Amino acid sequence: MAGEFDVIVAGGSLTGVSAAIAAARHGAKTLIVERFGFFGGAMTAGLVCSIHNPMPASKGANEQYPIAVEVIERCMDISGLEATWEEVESRQCSDVFLHPEVVKYVLVKMLEEAAVDTLVHTFVVDSIVEHGVVKGIIVENKSGRSALLAKVVIDATADGDVSARAGVPYELRDLRKPYFRNGHQITLKGRWVPGMFCLANGVQLDKTLQYYKNNPAEYDGPLSLAEMEYRLKRDHPFTLSGFNRLLAKAHDAGDLPENFNQVRIYNMGQGMVQISNQPSPNALLEKPVDCLDSDSLTHAEMVYRKWVFEKWAFYKRYIPGFEFSCLMQTPSTISVRESRNIATEKELDPVDIFNSHKHEDSLVCIKNANKAFIYHIVPYHPSVSIEYKTPHFKEGTAGDIYIPYRMIIAREVDNLLVAGRTVAYLIIPGAVVGQAAGTAAGVAVKTGKSVRETDVVRIQDALQEDGMEYVTAVV
Numbered sequence: 326m327a328g329e330f331d332v333i334v335a336g337g338s339l340t341g342v343s344a345a346i347a348a349a350r351h352g353a354k355t356l357i358v359e360r361f362g363f364f365g366g367a368m369t370a371g372l373v374c375s376i377h378n379p380m381p382a383s384k385g386a387n388e389q390y391p392i393a394v395e396v397i398e399r400c401m402d403i404s405g406l407e408a409t410w411e412e413v414e415s416r417q418c419s420d421v422f423l424h425p426e427v428v429k430y431v432l433v434k435m436l437e438e439a440a441v442d443t444l445v446h447t448f449v450v451d452s453i454v455e456h457g458v459v460k461g462i463i464v465e466n467k468s469g470r471s472a473l474l475a476k477v478v479i480d481a482t483a484d485g486d487v488s489a490r491a492g493v494p495y496e497l498r499d500l501r502k503p504y505f506r507n508g509h510q511i512t513l514k515g516r517w518v519p520g521m522f523c524l525a526n527g528v529q530l531d532k533t534l535q536y537y538k539n540n541p542a543e544y545d546g547p548l549s550l551a552e553m554e555y556r557l558k559r560d561h562p563f564t565l566s567g568f569n570r571l572l573a574k575a576h577d578a579g580d581l582p583e584n585f586n587q588v589r590i591y592n593m594g595q596g597m598v599q600i601s602n603q604p605s606p607n608a609l610l611e612k613p614v615d616c617l618d619s620d621s622l623t624h625a626e627m628v629y630r631k632w633v634f635e636k637w638a639f640y641k642r643y644i645p646g647f648e649f650s651c652l653m654q655t656p657s658t659i660s661v662r663e664s665r666n667i668a669t670e671k672e673l674d675p676v677d678i679f680n681s682h683k684h685e686d687s688l689v690c691i692k693n694a695n696k697a698f699i700y701h702i703v704p705y706h707p708s709v710s711i712e713y714k715t716p717h718f719k720e721g722t723a724g725d726i727y728i729p730y731r732m733i734i735a736r737e738v739d740n741l742l743v744a745g746r747t748v749a750y751l752i753i754p755g756a757v758v759g760q761a762a763g764t765a766a767g768v769a770v771k772t773g774k775s776v777r778e779t780d781v782v783r784i785q786d787a788l789q790e791d792g793m794e795y796v797t798a799v800v
């Protein structure tokens with residue numbers, strides 16, 4: 326494919342898809358480019374299909390939901406989950422678990438319905454910049470190398486590939502040895518470590534619950550056994566953890582490395598379980614993973630792939646209910662948590678965050694962000710990410726975080742917007758910001774302005790018409 330578009334979205338996660346659909350719904354001829362053969366990003370390629378806590382709950386004006394919620398609802402309608410949306414909203418179900426294959430299908434359908442052009446199996450390898458203005462991207466695929474031109478480019482590659490190649494400044498936090506707390510890696514000071522999930526089926530969870538019943542000390546989670554049984558009967562998601570005695574037994578038998586000290590399994594419903602990314606095999610790596618270095622990433626991918634298999638093998642051998650389980654799916658890729666932090670016109674600072682500061686150019690809002698999620702949402706800000714224990718956090722919540730338009734405008738070049746992990750971590754907040762970026766791009770094209778010159782009130786009005794008035798990724 327070669328050609329000219331109004332808007333090109335690089336990267337096809339929920340962020341990129343939300344951006345592309347929003348741009349197309351606002352009349353822009355839009356192309357989305359993705360390196361895999363399907364959309365969904367970490368949610369599908371990485372099997373990060375259990376979305377913990379962060380749920381977009383409130384309807385916007387006109388009773389409309391963000392595109393991300395349309396996606397979730399359609400997945401639920403098809404089969405993703407037996408729980409109803411009302412149950413999710415009321416937090417009777419704490420997490421949203423979506424079947425990655427259903428997500429892939431729904432995203433293709435929604436892109437088609439919005440008449441977004443798609444190009445998959447295609448790597449974005451460079452940006453075209455003339456006199457400080459982004460004019461398009463260079464892609465590589467089986468057809469060779471080609472140039473694709475656009476009035477606005479949205480960088481949703483998560484690593485900020487387009488922005489970095491366009492010369493936009495970026496920051497990389499130090500690579501440090503991951504810091505472990507209670508078996509979790511929380512590398513707040515260094516760059517955050519990657520993870521890898523996998524899916525198993527054929528698990529007899531009734532047997533696992535019976536094991537808990539006989540050995541209550543083996544469960545360390547918050548739910549009562551009765552609640553778990555209820556959820557299992559209704560095919561609702563829940564988390565299984567603990568099994569310390571079985572872990573000790575496997576350690577004593579030499580079947581598990583010592584640093585494999587945690588079990589976490591998510592019941593996704595429909596006979597499927599997701600085996601958590603934790604613990605990650607960081608202790609087996611000589612140095613921290615640099616996800617922007619192909620050698621380091623390759624080495625990590627090999628280590629992690631062996632590790633997830635061995636994790637499942639331990640479950641099959643030791644955990645009641647897993648005897649006849651099958652390792653159904655490993656992800657297409659290791660899931661990267663952190664790489665470039667792309668410089669944009671505005672970075673949120675603690676004052677903005679803790680005062681729930683609403684800027685004149687605020688587009689969307691991450692509601693009720695609690696202390697545990699601040700460093701997800703604004704992962705790079707030094708005082709947020711390093712000073713996890715500052716007095717700011719003692720209140721327990723930072724309230725609502727407003728995302729200003731300037732936060733998605735790349736610095737030093739024009740007509741480049743940035744969305745997703747490089748500016749707003751977590752799947753739903755990322756997608757909500759993606760929708761804002763797509764809407765902004767659509768308005769810029771419609772009004773014939775550059776993204777910097779576009780009247781932010783027009784963007785806010787457009788978002789409001791779409792039911793996105795300061796909407797609402799609830800964390």
Ligand SMILES: Cc1cc2nc3c(=O)[nH]c(=O)nc-3n(C[C@H](O)[C@H](O)[C@H](O)COP(=O)(O)OP(=O)(O)OC[C@H]3O[C@@H](n4cnc5c(N)ncnc54)[C@H](O)[C@@H]3O)c2cc1C
Pocket residue numbers: 335336337338339340341358359360361364365366367368370373375376377379447448449450481482483484486519520521602660661662744745746747749750751752753755
């Ligand atoms: C182990 C782990 C657990 C997590 N748990 C949760 C959780 O419970 N809840 C939650 O909300 N978030 C969670 N996250 C975070 C979440 O996965 C990310 O914040 C989110 O996926 C970021 O979205 P994104 O759109 O920026 O990136 P991604 O989902 O990574 O998507 C980027 C897309 O761009 C494509 N791409 C990249 N580079 C190129 C290129 N050069 N050319 C073409 N295509 C390209 C990729 O293939 C991909 O489709 C977790 C992350 C990890 C690693």
